[in-house]
Amino acid sequence: MQLLLKSLLMMTVVTIFAGCTKNHVRQFVGGAVAHGADTEVKYSAIECKTLQQRCVQGDFQEWETSNKDMGCSCKKL
Helix, strand or coil, X not given: CHHHXXXXXXXXXXXXXXXXXXXXXXXXXXXXXXXXXXXXXXCCHHHHHHHHHHXXXXXXXXXXXXXXXXXXXXXXX
16 A cells, blocks of 8 residues: 555656646556556557557557547557
8 A cells, every 4th residue: 555655656746847737647647557457558640650550469449639639549459
C-alpha cells in the first residue's frame, strides 16, 4: 500500500513539474495504464499511422479524443 501511495505521489509531482496541460496528463495516465495492460497508446495521426503498421499481430483501435485529436492503441495478443 505504501509503495502505491509513493508511486502516485511521484507521478503527481513529475506531472506538475513537467508543466503538463490537462490533456497531457490524460495521455500520460492513459499511457501508464495501457503499459500495464500490454497495450501501446499514441495520440497523433502520424504516430497512429506508424503504430498501425507495427501492430501486425495485435488489436488496433482508433478514436477521436475530446479535443478532436486522433488517438489509437495496439493491444498485443
